[in-house]
Amino acid sequence: MKPGKNMEYLIHPKSIALIGASSKHGKPGNTILYNLLKWEGDLFLVNPNEEEIMGKKVFNDIADLPPAIEMAIIALKAAASVAVVKECVNRGFKILIVIAGGFSEAGAGGKALENEIKQAAAEKGVRLLGPNTLGVFIPGKGPDTVFVDHGDIMFSSPGGITLISQSGSVGVEAPGAVGVIGWGLRAFVGIGNRADINEEDLVEFFSHDAGTRCLAFYLETFAHGRKFFEKCKEIVPKKPVVLLKAGRTDMAARAVASHTGKIMAASGRVLQGACKQAGIHLADDEEKLVDYSKILSQEPPACNPKVAIVTSAGGYGIIALDLLAGTRYLKLAAIGEETQKKLKEKAIPFASLNNPIDLTASVDNNMIAHTLDCLEDDPDVGIILTVIFFSTPNVDFHLIDVLAQHRKKTRKPLVVYTSYGPYTNERAHQLYDKGVTAFTSLRRAIEALDILAERGYFLSRG
Amino acid sequence: MKPGKNMEYLIHPKSIALIGASSKHGKPGNTILYNLLKWEGDLFLVNPNEEEIMGKKVFNDIADLPPAIEMAIIALKAAASVAVVKECVNRGFKILIVIAGGFSEAGAGGKALENEIKQAAAEKGVRLLGPNTLGVFIPGKGPDTVFVDHGDIMFSSPGGITLISQSGSVGVEAPGAVGVIGWGLRAFVGIGNRADINEEDLVEFFSHDAGTRCLAFYLETFAHGRKFFEKCKEIVPKKPVVLLKAGRTDMAARAVASHTGKIMAASGRVLQGACKQAGIHLADDEEKLVDYSKILSQEPPACNPKVAIVTSAGGYGIIALDLLAGTRYLKLAAIGEETQKKLKEKAIPFASLNNPIDLTASVDNNMIAHTLDCLEDDPDVGIILTVIFFSTPNVDFHLIDVLAQHRKKTRKPLVVYTSYGPYTNERAHQLYDKGVTAFTSLRRAIEALDILAERGYFLSRG
Numbered sequence: 007m008k009p010g011k012n013m014e015y016l017i018h019p020k021s022i023a024l025i026g027a028s029s030k031h032g033k034p035g036n037t038i039l040y041n042l043l044k045w046e047g048d049l050f051l052v053n054p055n056e057e058e059i060m061g062k063k064v065f066n067d068i069a070d071l072p073p074a075i076e077m078a079i080i081a082l083k084a085a086a087s088v089a090v091v092k093e094c095v096n097r098g099f100k101i102l103i104v105i106a107g108g109f110s111e112a113g114a115g116g117k118a119l120e121n122e123i124k125q126a127a128a129e130k131g132v133r134l135l136g137p138n139t140l141g142v143f144i145p146g147k148g149p150d151t152v153f154v155d156h157g158d159i160m161f162s163s164p165g166g167i168t169l170i171s172q173s174g175s176v177g178v179e180a181p182g183a184v185g186v187i188g189w190g191l192r193a194f195v196g197i198g199n200r201a202d203i204n205e206e207d208l209v210e211f212f213s214h215d216a217g218t219r220c221l222a223f224y225l226e227t228f229a230h231g232r233k234f235f236e237k238c239k240e241i242v243p244k245k246p247v248v249l250l251k252a253g254r255t256d257m258a259a260r261a262v263a264s265h266t267g268k269i270m271a272a273s274g275r276v277l278q279g280a281c282k283q284a285g286i287h288l289a290d291d292e293e294k295l296v297d298y299s300k301i302l303s304q305e306p307p308a309c310n311p312k313v314a315i316v317t318s319a320g321g322y323g324i325i326a327l328d329l330l331a332g333t334r335y336l337k338l339a340a341i342g343e344e345t346q347k348k349l350k351e352k353a354i355p356f357a358s359l360n361n362p363i364d365l366t367a368s369v370d371n372n373m374i375a376h377t378l379d380c381l382e383d384d385p386d387v388g389i390i391l392t393v394i395f396f397s398t399p400n401v402d403f404h405l406i407d408v409l410a411q412h413r414k415k416t417r418k419p420l421v422v423y424t425s426y427g428p429y430t431n432e433r434a435h436q437l438y439d440k441g442v443t444a445f446t447s448l449r450r451a452i453e454a455l456d457i458l459a460e461r462g463y464f465l466s467r468g
Numbered sequence: 469m470k471p472g473k474n475m476e477y478l479i480h481p482k483s484i485a486l487i488g489a490s491s492k493h494g495k496p497g498n499t500i501l502y503n504l505l506k507w508e509g510d511l512f513l514v515n516p517n518e519e520e521i522m523g524k525k526v527f528n529d530i531a532d533l534p535p536a537i538e539m540a541i542i543a544l545k546a547a548a549s550v551a552v553v554k555e556c557v558n559r560g561f562k563i564l565i566v567i568a569g570g571f572s573e574a575g576a577g578g579k580a581l582e583n584e585i586k587q588a589a590a591e592k593g594v595r596l597l598g599p600n601t602l603g604v605f606i607p608g609k610g611p612d613t614v615f616v617d618h619g620d621i622m623f624s625s626p627g628g629i630t631l632i633s634q635s636g637s638v639g640v641e642a643p644g645a646v647g648v649i650g651w652g653l654r655a656f657v658g659i660g661n662r663a664d665i666n667e668e669d670l671v672e673f674f675s676h677d678a679g680t681r682c683l684a685f686y687l688e689t690f691a692h693g694r695k696f697f698e699k700c701k702e703i704v705p706k707k708p709v710v711l712l713k714a715g716r717t718d719m720a721a722r723a724v725a726s727h728t729g730k731i732m733a734a735s736g737r738v739l740q741g742a743c744k745q746a747g748i749h750l751a752d753d754e755e756k757l758v759d760y761s762k763i764l765s766q767e768p769p770a771c772n773p774k775v776a777i778v779t780s781a782g783g784y785g786i787i788a789l790d791l792l793a794g795t796r797y798l799k800l801a802a803i804g805e806e807t808q809k810k811l812k813e814k815a816i817p818f819a820s821l822n823n824p825i826d827l828t829a830s831v832d833n834n835m836i837a838h839t840l841d842c843l844e845d846d847p848d849v850g851i852i853l854t855v856i857f858f859s860t861p862n863v864d865f866h867l868i869d870v871l872a873q874h875r876k877k878t879r880k881p882l883v884v885y886t887s888y889g890p891y892t893n894e895r896a897h898q899l900y901d902k903g904v905t906a907f908t909s910l911r912r913a914i915e916a917l918d919i920l921a922e923r924g925y926f927l928s929r930g
Contacts, residue, residue, distance in 0.1 A: 032861050107818070112818065154829070154859050154860070154861070155858075155859035155888075155889065171783075172783070173781065173782065173783025173784075174781075174783075174829075175780070175781030175782075175783050175784060175829070175857065176781070176783040176784065176787070178859070179781070179784075179857055179859070179887045182859075182887060182888070182889035182890075182892075183887045183889070183892060183908065183909070185889060185890070186889070186890050186892065186893075224783065226783065226786060250787075252783060252786040252787050252790060253786050253789075253790065254790055255789065255790050255793035255794075256793070257789045257790075257792060257793045257800060258786045258787075258789035258790045258793065261782075261785060261786050261789050261822075261824060290790065290791075290794075291787055291790075291791060291909075291910060291911050292784075292787055292910065293909050293910075293911060318637070319635065319636075319637030319638070319641070320635065320637075320723075321633075321634070321635025321636075321637050321638040321686065321688065321714060322635075322637060322638065322641075322754075323723060324688060324714040324715050324720045324723050325638070325712075325714050325720075325753055325754055327715075327717065327719045327720035327723055328714060328715065328716055328717050328719075328720045328752065328753075329752075329753060330719060331717035331718070331719045331720065332717075332752075338719060356569070356574070360723075362723060367616070367636075367637070395637065395641055396617075397616050397617035397640070397641070397644075398616070399494050399616070425641045425644060425645045426617075426644070427617065427644035427645070427647060427648070428644075428647070428648055430644075430645060430648065431648075431893070446645065447645070447753075447755050448753060448754065448755075449753050449755060
């Protein structure tokens with residue numbers, strides 16, 4: 007079977023059957039129904055014991071549904087799911103999402119059940135997501151089968167990141183945490199036990215998806231290993247790929263074995279080598295996974311890794327340099343004489359016009375605009391990192407527009423580190439809403455920039 | 469002069485003269501006046517050209533003030549400050565804070581001015597803070613001379629951390645950023661150009677201050693170097709010291725020289741050695757400075773560095789292990805058979821009772837309470853790290869009280885990593901308000917725990 011077959015129904019099915027739709031608060035079949043009420047398509051609910059839920063008619067039997075439904079969400083326990091999968095396959099449904107745990111991750115009995123559904127689907131070319139998965143969430147007009155709290159508030163407007171996760175919690179909590187400063191999800195796919203659909207199918211599929219600007223993976227084990235890296239290597243020239251591979255240390259490897267029932271193969275060093283060769287950006291925690299995918303989905307690759315730092319506080323300039331010295335790719339740009347002369351025209355006398363450029367606490371919106379313009383013209387500068395404290399007296403929220411305007415015209419990566427006490431997240435999110443990439447810690451900003459330079463390096467290798 | 473002389477007036481003066489009090493919004497002398505209106509003590513305003521500001525009488529001449537005022541804040545430009553310093557010295561004032569920049573950091577002319585005020589104060593044993601400083605902020609009943617936005621909202625209730633900073637911005641912005649998840653300031657002191665009072669005086673003074681549970685330093689250069697380390701070594705058995713030394717890389721060292729007018733001495737490696745010997749915890753960015761001081765001011769030292777991890781999501785358990793493997797001091801605890809037997813009594817069948825203990829998404833408040841009790845009794849466990857997602861369906865905000873109760877009775881360090889989408893900071897702050905140490909990224913939690921284990925190691929050396 008070609009990986010691509012029927013995969014399109016994963017993100018834009020025209021019809022969905024929710025089998026195990028429930029009126030009982032807290033049940034997955036209830037939460038998923040609640041999510042799908044917002045979805046605009048043909049929704050069919052199935053439950054043998056209900057007539058109507060939330061004002062919608064309920065079918066008592068799968069046999070009563072129209073044929074060839076594009077997506078069936080099976081929100082039943084493991085044992086009950088098996089017969090239903092077979093029935094859905096026989097009815098010619100295109101893609102099935104099996105929510106329940108209690109399959110291969112739960113021992114020999116569950117493994118047998120999983121083999122049954124896997125085989126049933128494979129025989130007819132029906133695609134299967136899961137089991138043991140939160141399913142999919144496609145912000146905007148797509149389906150949402152995620153049956154836990156998941157930051158709806160933040161992700162109602164779609165972005166360019168497709169997140170594929172072997173852990174439901176990581177897939178939901180990591181974007182939820184970064185969402186407070188702005189982050190854009192194109193698609194979430196929980197691969198669960200990947201009885202059928204695995205990370206390789208998804209690389210293949212989303213490489214053709216116009217909405218996906220960056221692919222982010224959380225994996226504890228690989229379905230096949232080498233094949234995943236080969237597929238990534240093919241698409242990396244078009245789209246960046248970030249990977250958080252949990253369980254890369256011996257300490258963690260033993261735990262992965264007990265969590266997923268599979269022994270992980272690659273050690274940390276082997277993994278690093280394979281990623282570098284394939285052009286995959288390796289993240290080592292969940293915050294970096296979302297930060298790296300944020301910057302890669304928003305900023306152009308940094309082909310010139312020389313950074314100009316613009317700050318209103320000398321101390322932060324120095325901390326930035328210490329952090330910069332610890333990166334793998336970033337270098338410090340030399341601010342040219344001509345640029346310094348131009349900078350001087352609007353800077354205050356005390357300002358330091360060498361890199362880091364310290365505009366001092368007397369900085370105002372115009373000085374920042376002028377500085378960014380000057381740096382745009384300096385050929386040695388490849389990347390601009392701007393430190394913005396909204397607490398300095400002559401800077402106000404209109405600076406957000408100044409930065410947004412610069413973002414629109416510049417071809418160089420621009421990243422803001424901002425802090426403003428209790429209003430920090432709010433300001434960072436306002437910047438994000440206007441297309442400006444902002445982080446709320448200097449370390450996060452610089453580590454993300456390093457990845458942008460790594461992207462430039464990967465692309466330059468051809 | 470002994471370092472201790474008159475230093476007590478820095479935090480609890482009974483009388484303050486604000487020289488350069490201003491009615492003009494945006495001027496330091498205006499902002500400081502606004503801050504001091506909340507202060508309960510004898511406040512005298514001085515300005516030759518005003519009669520009354522904000523309803524308070526203004527003195528036109530320092531000569532009209534009562535003698536022996538305990539603190540004078542001089543909010544005038546550099547040149548004008550010199551004569552005023554001399555007058556204050558002659559009037560017998562105890563401690564002077566000179567706000568203005570334009571002294572030694574601004575070249576030879578400024579250096580001469582600085583020498584004048586330094587000498588004038590030294591002759592009569594008057595203490596001088598600054599010049600080129602934000603001064604002091606003592607939440608609660610102390611003075612506040614910080615003339616920029618500085619997270620009042622968050623720090624109105626005092627905590628146990630004394631932050632001494634050579635950079636005003638770092639001193640203000642770093643606590644502002646961490647304040648959203650809870651952080652407790654005892655005292656902020658900006659040392660500025662340290663014409664008189666330097667970091668050594670402050671180590672000495674705050675080592676005797678009952679309110680200070682942890683000392684945190686941001687330094688770009690050392691006043692004398694060795695002496696600071698010696699003083700720290702003396703007090704470390706009583707109180708932990710954290711240091712962010714900016715400019716430890718060559719790249720940054722050159723910038724420090726231009727920022728402070730001084731060449732820094734120690735390279736990164738020399739610094740590490742000196743800190744380890746003195747028992748100082750080294751932070752390498754501003755977030756770590758505040759995180760480390762937070763945990764050290766709240767949790768007991770970890771004399772046994774073996775961690776038990778409690779999670780509701782297997783994936784986060786594995787990420788935690790990968791991060792743990794990268795720490796310097798932390799180890800993984802072995803959960804004893806007896807403990808596992810007790811855990812089983814209340815855990816669900818799918819739960820994994822080996823470390824990391826995965827209570828699964830079915831976790832509820834009682835299971836967590838029970839698990840913490842079991843771990844309290846396990847002699848192999850030295851530290852407890854709990855991952856709390858408030859999104860799991862059977863956990864609610866009462867869990868905060870469960871954790872707070874455990875915090876009260878346990879002798880082991882307890883740290884929570886929590887995430888809850890847009891409500892993450894709020895939940896973390898609620899935990900802080902009840903005495904529970906929480907961080908909003910797994911990495912930050914684990915790096916902070918590593919410092920707690922380092923503290924245990926430093927203390928064990930005797």
